[in-house]
Amino acid sequence: AQSVAQPEDQVNVAEGNPLTVKCTYSVSGNPYLFWYVQYPNRGLQFLLKYITGDNLVKGSYGFEAEFNKSQTSFHLKKPSALVSDSALYFCAVRLRGNNRLAFGKGNQVVVIP
């Protein structure tokens, strides 16, 4: 079984401050890991993914994520948050060779001007 945990419900951060959204996963093999963002009344948009190689992955809109195998984590980060980053963020995991993508429950990010 594969599962994803996003422990926080909401992340509040002041504009210009660093933003971190946490994600841990539980799978029995080597996973592919993804982050998606959902703006109000829109579908999910792909931000970035980890496949293999460098543990630090860079994605869209200045976001990056760090894969940590020992801690089974894939936290999303942005050095300086913008008000427009306020949205719902989903972490997802897929086992290699498996078509099933498991999503976390999502984290609401609120960037305060």
Next chain:
Amino acid sequence: DTAVSQTPKYLVTQMGNDKSIKCEQNLGHDTMYWYKQDSKKFLKIMFSYNNKELIINETVPNRFSPKSPDKAHLNLHINSLELGDSAVYFCASSLKGQNNSPLHFGNGTRLTVT
């Protein structure tokens, strides 16, 4: 030039009715999905088709029936609608041969059953 398009965007109907949601993708993907997002924003996969073949069929009431006439289309028909079916339904697509291929989502269909 919308990549994954769903219609309708909003659907309000009464209990017991039958309704359909249509989805089309122009990305050349071979795999399509239906997801349900509930009021708490939790996402749950319902179905997945690859080249018109059903490959994922989660525990979904058999009132829900997907149909894929070709690999660019995946429609969802719902019979005898119930209050609990109210949710946002998302269509998505990807390339099956690449497990690291991200999903591309439509903008959702907000279904309200009264």
